[in-house]
């Protein structure tokens with residue numbers, strides 16, 4: 165189980181390109197990279213296409229002003245001159261910039277963590293791979309949900325033959341947020357997604373299905389796609405030639421077949437990321453609405469739900485566990501929210517800002533006392549033969 169202790173000698177000095185104030189995905193990079201405090205430390209950034217906004221944002225998230233750069237070229241050049249310059253950079257900019265920024269970063273001697281879809285062509289990918297090898301650097305790709313440890317459980321169960329020979333692969337990654345034409349007008353992040361010059365040759369296939377395809381390969385490393393058929397549509401005509409919906413049929417080398425549905429016009433869908441692997445004996449299914457659970461369905465037997473962090477899971481799966489059994493995935497976000505409010509309260513107290521303190525909702529001393537009062541009343545009731553007691557507004561240590 166992970167507990168934040170260091171896994172490498174010291175945190176890597178990290179920079180970001182993109183992921184600024186209005187960026188959709190930038191905060192997820194920082195949440196992931198900085199959570200343990202022992203893997204990465206954010207030292208520099210060219211956070212925004214708008215240099216002033218990028219600088220203001222960088223300062224606001226704690227980066228030294230002199231290391232908030234107007235563009236990535238300046239950042240790579242200036243950081244290379246410093247002894248304590250960044251060693252690795254994450255690229256969280258629109259698709260069409262990934263290739264040139266990755267290339268420049270490698271040439272500047274940096275490791276790279278880049279958003280998906282990585283580049284527009286596999287030739288670009290091969291070229292960058294050669295450059296990375298030549299420079300002795302890593303290039304990582306942020307298929308965000310692929311770090312979910314239950315996928316490793318699926319991988320290990322398949323490897324152990326728990327579902328038999330794989331026959332059918334059923335993949336889905338859909339949502340409904342682009343169901344109307346208006347969606348393309350109001351958000352910058354959506355505007356570039358339907359512009360082939362910036363998004364590349366696909367919309368939802370690149371935006372969504374690349375995640376699911378990678379995750380399926382992670383789960384079934386030996387299953388290679390032999391041929392595929394893609395049927396794609398632009399239900400909102402103005403998006404053509406880019407698709408907002410696609411069905412992909414696949415034939416695998418071992419004779420298995422598969423399908424992948426990806427869509428941004430699956431109106432109303434809020435939990436459309438699903439992976440089902442059907443074998444000759446049993447099936448395994450993962451769904452993002454319950455990311456800590458796996459359905460294991462053996463033909464002729466009752467369905468089993470495998471739950472994260474339990475000792476019956478594979479060692480590899482539990483090695484990536486962060487919360488422990490019982491606690492659910494939303495807990496980390498909740499802890500972060502509480503800690504932020506503690507900080508705001510402490511700051512307001514230091515500044516004698518009573519109004520902020522009055523309006524801030526967080527578990528304060530009164531909440532603590534109320535919790536004690538709850539316990540006192542529970543004990544008083546139980547010890548008096550489980551009787552009704554008034555939830556009195558006074559200490560009740562006299563049971």
Ligand code: NAD
Pocket residue numbers: 181182183184185186187188189190210211212213214235236256257258259261279280281306307308309352353371
């Ligand atoms: P966005 O448009 O919301 O944000 C892009 C950010 O990059 C903005 O802050 C913008 O100012 C900045 N930017 C643009 N060009 C820049 C440049 N040349 N230099 C510096 N900053 C620049 O886009 P987004 O939705 O955050 O998507 C960014 C990338 O992340 C895309 O490739 C997208 O496919 C990917 N993405 C991945 C996930 C995931 O789960 N891994 C989720 C969402 C988006």
